[in-house]
Amino acid sequence: MKTPELHEIKKILGKPYFENKDFLLYNGDCTELMSKLPPNLINTTITSPPYNIGKEYEKIMTVDDYINWCSSWIEQIYNLTKKDGALLLNLGYLEVKDKGRNVPIPYLLWDKTPFYLIQEIIWNYGAGVSCRKILSPRNEKILWYVKDENNYTFNLDPIRDPNVKYPNQKKNGKLRCNPLGKNPSDVWQIAKVTSGSKRSSxxxxxxxxxxxxxxxxxxxxxxxxxxxxxxxxxxxxxxTAEMSLKYGRKCVGFEIREDYCEITVDRIQNSDIYQTTL
Structure with a gap:
């Protein structure tokens, strides 16, 4: 039995490209799909848009047009988000003509939204492009936005870092460190998904x-x-779908390319958390 919220989304958007009890996947332009939905449906959005750098899945825009486009769909997400909801937005770099070669997109976008910015999270990784005339980039940024700065979800315990230097250190007979680990801070060292015959993740x-x-x-x-x-x-x-289902969340995904939809379908169907399509 599909949850009432997912049932409502399906009733409005119609038959999805793929579905199971807790996941709806639609093949289409997210701005068109989001425009059809009523407000206050979504708890959390986790996403990474095209970076406007010429990848196979994007069309290059001027920087101003790109920022305006991002601002537009972020506002749509804001309207869809519940009062205590959040947006986790992963962004990289682009070139701004006559201004900078590797300009972090958050510097251009962070305040172009009705969301409230709680914090920037730095995702640091080892592998990446090797450069000769500049430092090799080894990070991307995640903007943690909320709708209400005084009322939002933050569960520290499940994401604590267990790598504590002195886990048994005490003060006045009490452990100084939480036994589950320390606050992971706003810099996360997580390996990228690599490719290649001998180094593929x-x-x-x-x-x-x-x-x-x-x-x-x-x-x-x-x-x-x-x-x-x-x-x-x-x-x-x-x-996002696989991790959402793994931890007992529901997920709605939009993807404009059908071949990428097929990747998601294959991935979900072959994962340990797959449930029979209803």
Whole structure:
């Protein structure tokens, strides 16, 4: 039996490309699909849009047009988000003509939204492009937005870092560190999903810009609650869906390319958490 909220979404958007009890996947433009939905449906959005750098899945825009486009769909997400909801937005770099070569997109976008910015999270990784005339980039940024700065979900315990230097250190007979671990801080060292015959990540799909499971694992557990509805309007390879289902959340995904939808379907059907399509 599908949850009332997912049933409502399906009733409005029609037959999805793929569905199971807790997941709806639609093949289409997310801006068109979101425009049809009523407000206050979504608890948390976790996504990474195209970076406007010429990847196979995007059309290059001027920087101003790109920022305006991002602002437009972020506002749509804001309207769909419940009062205590959040947006976790992963962004990279682009070139701004005559201004900068590797300009972090958050610097251009962070305040172009009605959301309230709680914090920037730095995702640091080892592998990446090797450069000769500049430092090799080894991070991307996640903007943690909320709708209400005084009322939002943050579950620290599930995402604590167990790597504590002195786990048994005490003060006045009491442990100084939480036995579950320490606060992971706002810099996360998580490996990228790599490719190649001898270095390909176990979770690798055919998608060219895949979220690592560990990153989305932390987003899902730390910034949503069981039975929440998680939206990914650029669902790509389906990592958000897999991690949402793994931890007992519902998920709605939009993807404009049918071949990427197929990657997500194959991934969900072959995962341990797959449930029979209803």
């Amino acid at each position: 176990k979770e690798r799909t055919k998608h060219p810009a895949q979220f690592p499971n560990e990153l989305i694992d932390k987003f899902v557990q730390g910034f949503s609650n069981p039975n929440d509805i998680i939206l990914d309007p650029f669902i790509g390879s389906g990592t």
